Amino acid sequence: QSALTQPRSVSGSPGQSVTISCTGTSSDVGGYNHVSWYQQHPGKAPKFLIYDVNKRPSGVPDRFYGSKSGNTASLTISGLQAEDEADYYCCSYAGRSTFVFGIGTEVTVL
């Protein structure tokens, strides 16, 4: 149950794209197509962004895109906007109805 590895921070200018990686093992990210992503603004509860690697819940803009290759999942934010500045967490199913989160990535809009 070790936390998934994410870069501590990424940054981009408005309109640009940024990609956040999320690296686990064959026991979590690599073993299941059940990776989800969450956005958290300071002092707020997380918000559900992506599930099952690349599916968006209703209401989430298509600027947010998820993918996975092997033991690494990724979240790409295109057309970066000021409101996208937040912390982002990946999460993977880890078997037997358990989950593991990533260490979190701070996205800064320059």
Next chain:
Amino acid sequence: EVQLVESGGGLVQPGGSLRLSCAASGFTFTNYWMNWVRQAPGKALEWVANIKQDLSEKNYVDSVKGRFTISRDNARNSVYLQMNSLRAEDTAVYYCATWGSDGPFDFWGQGTLVTVSS
């Protein structure tokens, strides 16, 4: 509208106990697994525990096994977390969250702060 409202947090001494509650509304509670997720100050999210709709399955992160117990009352649309033998490292905001058909943690409460300190 889905609402999850946590309560029961506060200051407790090391070795003490606390019971968190989460009242759910706006959805069919018995259709969902329920989870507790915590976040220590300035730290990452950590999944803590979950419980199946019919109470037949409960799961915990290794660090709380034997100390925390998750339960639910489907008649009251509520989920609980009994926390015993609390340690300083249990200090965190505790969120309850659903596990819906779209995926885990699709809805979240606002969280309740637990501080373990002497």
